[in-house]
Amino acid sequence: MLIQKMTFPDLDKVATLYQDANSFAKKKDIFEWTKEGLMKFPNFNLVYKKNEKIIGAISAILLSKGKVEINDIAIQKKYRGQTIGSKLLKRLIKEFKKEGIKKITLWVHWSNARAIPFYYKLKFQIKKCTKTSNIDNVPNGEDIICLEQIIQP
Template identity: 30%
Template sequence: MEEKCTIRLMSVEDIEDVIVVEQDAFPVPWSREAFQNELTNNQFAHYLVVEVDGKVVGYCGVWVVIDEAHITNIAIHSNYRGKKFGEILLIHALDLAKTFGAKKMTLEVRVSNEIAKQLYEKLGFQSGGIRKKYYTDNLEDALIMWVMLNGNEAG
């Protein structure tokens, strides 16, 4: 049976659940304070969560500055990967950025993260360069990817 998910804006009440996803997904996870600051003090930040059966299993952060959007992080808990939740979440993030007037979106992804790169390419992102030694845990390079949000469907 295929699981259904709900995408909604993240609230401060979601931080504890998001921390669980963050710690599962990243070797250098963001702190509770970082998420608190993003949600309460950063006028450019917009966060979405994905819920399955009322449980937060993923999230995505987007900064929109003037006409440019930047994915700060996107993660799905490892127990819920491979079920298209990341793709659904990213499509919602693209739409959210458009509603705030973004014309293009960018993100960084580990050069070794083939699954994520395939998803981004599927949704129209293209390579735009390399950030050398971007990731602090192992100094891995990041691939910079961009997509135009010109009103066409992302996927």
């Protein structure tokens, strides 16, 4: 098993995995936003491989100086609950530290609320709850929860 930087040929499989983290988005749109993130921030996109096959992935983007947002994380269903998600997130946080990032945010849609304890174990806390409004590919009025971590040096 191996954590590697994501590459462009990985995108099709990654977009399939990320569908589980984006109940409203089409695979094509997930593919496009992940590709754009990978082009701009190659160090913030990782995959987890087992026997050469991708079974997990994580992607983040830089929002402003010192501030990043995790856009997506997903592990193939049969491998969940085996610490793969934690390993990917911890590795990404290492990358953030190298780049001098101070704050990480992410949004959890109500349908993925099961992921909230996962983030808490990795030192995230709930910042606020709001409703979606004018977000590409997402209907308005959906409950979403913002989590945040201030990175300790």
